[in-house]
Amino acid sequence: MLATLAQAVINGLLIGGIYALVSIGVTLIFGVVKIVNFAQGEFVMIGMYISFFLASSFGVDPLLSLLISMPTLFAIGVLVQHFLIRRVLGLGDMPQIFLTFALSLLLMNVALLLFTANYRTVQTAYSESSFHIGPLYFAVAKLIAFVIAMLLSAVLYLFLHGTDLGKAMRAAAQNREVAMLMGINPDRVFCVAVGVALALAGAAGSLLMPFYPAYPLVGQVFVLMAFVAVVLGTLGNITGALIASLMMGVAESLGVQFVGADSGLIVVFVLLLLTLALRPNGLFGGWAR
Amino acid sequence: MAEALVIRNLSKRFGGLRAVQDLSFSVRDGETVALIGPNGAGKTTSFNLVTGYYRPDTGSVSAFGRELVGLRPHDICGHGLARTFQVARPFGKMTVLANVMTGAFLRNRNMDIARSRARAAIDFVGLSAKEHTAARELTTIDQRRLEMARALATEPRLLLLDEVMAGLNHAEIDQAVALIGNLSKRGLTIVIVEHVMRAIMAVARHIVVLDHGQKIAEGSPREVVANAEVIRAYLGTGYRHEVPPAGTVGGVAC
Amino acid sequence: MGAVKSARFTRSWSWVAALAAAGLVLPVVVADPFALDIFIRVLLFAFIGVAWNLMGGYAKQLSLGHAAFFGLGAYTSTILLIRFGISPWIGILAGGLVAMAASLPIGALCFRLRGPYFAIATIATAQVLMLLFLKFRDFAWGAEGTTLPNLGDAPLMMQFESRAAYYYIALALLTLGLAITYCIERSWIGFYLVAVGEDEDAAEAVGVDTTKIKRHIYLISAFLTALAGTFYVEYIYFIDPNTAFSFNISVEAALVSIVGGIGTLWGPVVGTVLLEATSALLQSWLGSGHGGVQLTVYSLILIAVILWRPNGLIGLFTDLYQRFTHAGAARARKVPFDG
Numbered sequence: 001m002l003a004t005l006a007q008a009v010i011n012g013l014l015i016g017g018i019y020a021l022v023s024i025g026v027t028l029i030f031g032v033v034k035i036v037n038f039a040q041g042e043f044v045m046i047g048m049y050i051s052f053f054l055a056s057s058f059g060v061d062p063l064l065s066l067l068i069s070m071p072t073l074f075a076i077g078v079l080v081q082h083f084l085i086r087r088v089l090g091l092g093d094m095p096q097i098f099l100t101f102a103l104s105l106l107l108m109n110v111a112l113l114l115f116t117a118n119y120r121t122v123q124t125a126y127s128e129s130s131f132h133i134g135p136l137y138f139a140v141a142k143l144i145a146f147v148i149a150m151l152l153s154a155v156l157y158l159f160l161h162g163t164d165l166g167k168a169m170r171a172a173a174q175n176r177e178v179a180m181l182m183g184i185n186p187d188r189v190f191c192v193a194v195g196v197a198l199a200l201a202g203a204a205g206s207l208l209m210p211f212y213p214a215y216p217l218v219g220q221v222f223v224l225m226a227f228v229a230v231v232l233g234t235l236g237n238i239t240g241a242l243i244a245s246l247m248m249g250v251a252e253s254l255g256v257q258f259v260g261a262d263s264g265l266i267v268v269f270v271l272l273l274l275t276l277a278l279r280p281n282g283l284f285g286g287w288a289r
Numbered sequence: 290m291a292e293a294l295v296i297r298n299l300s301k302r303f304g305g306l307r308a309v310q311d312l313s314f315s316v317r318d319g320e321t322v323a324l325i326g327p328n329g330a331g332k333t334t335s336f337n338l339v340t341g342y343y344r345p346d347t348g349s350v351s352a353f354g355r356e357l358v359g360l361r362p363h364d365i366c367g368h369g370l371a372r373t374f375q376v377a378r379p380f381g382k383m384t385v386l387a388n389v390m391t392g393a394f395l396r397n398r399n400m401d402i403a404r405s406r407a408r409a410a411i412d413f414v415g416l417s418a419k420e421h422t423a424a425r426e427l428t429t430i431d432q433r434r435l436e437m438a439r440a441l442a443t444e445p446r447l448l449l450l451d452e453v454m455a456g457l458n459h460a461e462i463d464q465a466v467a468l469i470g471n472l473s474k475r476g477l478t479i480v481i482v483e484h485v486m487r488a489i490m491a492v493a494r495h496i497v498v499l500d501h502g503q504k505i506a507e508g509s510p511r512e513v514v515a516n517a518e519v520i521r522a523y524l525g526t527g528y529r530h531e532v533p534p535a536g537t538v539g540g541v542a543c
Numbered sequence: 544m545g546a547v548k549s550a551r552f553t554r555s556w557s558w559v560a561a562l563a564a565a566g567l568v569l570p571v572v573v574a575d576p577f578a579l580d581i582f583i584r585v586l587l588f589a590f591i592g593v594a595w596n597l598m599g600g601y602a603k604q605l606s607l608g609h610a611a612f613f614g615l616g617a618y619t620s621t622i623l624l625i626r627f628g629i630s631p632w633i634g635i636l637a638g639g640l641v642a643m644a645a646s647l648p649i650g651a652l653c654f655r656l657r658g659p660y661f662a663i664a665t666i667a668t669a670q671v672l673m674l675l676f677l678k679f680r681d682f683a684w685g686a687e688g689t690t691l692p693n694l695g696d697a698p699l700m701m702q703f704e705s706r707a708a709y710y711y712i713a714l715a716l717l718t719l720g721l722a723i724t725y726c727i728e729r730s731w732i733g734f735y736l737v738a739v740g741e742d743e744d745a746a747e748a749v750g751v752d753t754t755k756i757k758r759h760i761y762l763i764s765a766f767l768t769a770l771a772g773t774f775y776v777e778y779i780y781f782i783d784p785n786t787a788f789s790f791n792i793s794v795e796a797a798l799v800s801i802v803g804g805i806g807t808l809w810g811p812v813v814g815t816v817l818l819e820a821t822s823a824l825l826q827s828w829l830g831s832g833h834g835g836v837q838l839t840v841y842s843l844i845l846i847a848v849i850l851w852r853p854n855g856l857i858g859l860f861t862d863l864y865q866r867f868t869h870a871g872a873a874r875a876r877k878v879p880f881d882g
Contacts, residue, residue, distance in 0.1 A: 036659035087850050093658040095849045097605055098801060102849065105794070106842035112835035216835075227663050235660075269671045273652060276664055280655050342744065361754075362747035371748070378745040380738050382806075383880040391738045394731040395750035403731070421881055443750050 016249025041219025047205020234282030592811030608665030616769025688783020
């Protein structure tokens, strides 16, 4: 019994790492640009398809394809910020919500048209392998994904706290007007923020490929997890998003293990509604308002 | 004389910041009181506490005999307190007339009555010519006028004005002072937060001075201007105060 | 004079009368059942859009979960019909009441949030309802849903041989929605709604009980949306959780208003006509079976509207009309909300 519990927790943590990459992206964009990116899941999907096609056409291992998917999505992020998001900043809730929402719809349906709804998978040498520590079993692909996800999160943390650009981003997140007065160019900072967030989403996609299928609507599941984690972890708080994502992964896993196979989604929704009801400001009253 | 507003031991902190500490003062019915202090002293926070946007940690606020703490802003408005915001917040999509009518509906939901009351308020602040202009197209100063008209349309007994004079030129300040004087003559109790000394001297009978969330002085304009604590708060400790000639306040003839 | 002073063409009663006349006569002229079906869908989705617009357009409470009320309406009337033999004419009202009741706790929860997080919360509530109904085998048929009993021509049970009857019901629903919107617009409620939509804090400062207003408009919006749900189920003789609580319904409810003219009387109608016309054109060019084309086009239209005409396309039409008829363009310059 304890072993089952521990296993569920481990499985939850491992997938939680992926959720973390997606939710950190959402919370980063929200903190800096003050906009909720409804399309974040679709960028995960794009990352997955990039890795899929690199693997199936050129035999590139998905983990290696990180080197392609991340920069590509960074570039896409810069374009999205510069040509789309920038045009709706300051216009109020409706344009901001529905722009990224429309983008999400667009990407999903274009993917449907281009790739059909078929599941695409990639088999790697380690897709099926696992190892045991006592009664606990670790899927290699998931473990690697988790480790890389944590590494990327650490790199992001260093970037935000150690580099000038990162500090500029945090400054712009805390107080845009003052940051501008200090000479920080908001558009540049926003482009980087969105670029980084999408790069993380792309990374999530590539990391998922060894053990998860790609299909046009795949992003929806992950973005839902991400939103709950972002709210739970307090809007704009990156560490909060990370911790909350891991918690979400565990909660979902426990739900699947002990309640029922299809209860994962209900657990998530219930968690979201509970959070909204009891602690709408999230678990960590971060610096975002 | 009855007290229009009584504030007792009001305190509010935000995390580590004590925005307002143990603030107490009263405003007599029909009086015009100025609330002054350096930036960050807690003036707007006090307004927000009085009008129900923040809940105080301790203390009480009562207006016309009614306890206000715990009430939502719209209830407080219903009890006769109206306020303007430091940065004007008009309903941009609506015209001037529609904005003010929204305020008028508080007292009477009939369209025609609300419209005529709104027009009276608009006329009072001098915006009649722009009645059908969309609020978002007004100049900042007109938006402030609009905000005042909208507040007046709710038929308040106590009006809280937050820095209405900021950025006005001399003539405009005189106009605003005249407006406030008119309101006072109508019996309105007024509390203004201001930095423009000329205006304060002209309208306020009584001044309350805040610094770092605490009341550091209170009294008539002449008393307050001569107060050492007040001078220190605004100018720092390096200033040596000289007694101004009799018949003036701070060098200004009064 | 009313609260909304839009361009004179939309306020002119002669245009409305012409439209109404055309609307009433249409089924007589158009006999083809497929064409009539399109019109019925246009009327229905315009109605759903109008119901959404009251909340999302005027009060700017941008819900993406209105399918919750659509589904509750649909299921209430169907359960009453199949389990208790109660006529859908009563069921439709019961569905509306159930939706209203549901809007209270949903609102209590969701209104704590502003902006995008309100939207996300509404999505979540609609999804939770869908998941619940997927599980309720016992009295709500679970995931397979159920077909409605075909009673032939049974007007008292809201079933008709002729498609025209459904058309008139849909027309009546749309008229109801427009009438309610029109009355609200010209009353203090309309002003308060727009005030809440523009700036809740400022609205509170002038005595608007924003919580109550939001709650009340949610009640109305939920009620109307539920009516649409019952009608739809009666029209297609089928119900299941994926159809009744479909996210697409929530999306379309918002979409037609945004594209047509958010916060305006005719906006949702304009938006529905445009989007359904586009959809019909696409179908005739490409045939069906290209899953994703319709939504791709819809999302492109939405992006275009947001970037270039965030107030919706109705403004474009009224501008064109003024230019075309030289109808005192300078004076009738559209001011969104006037006294």
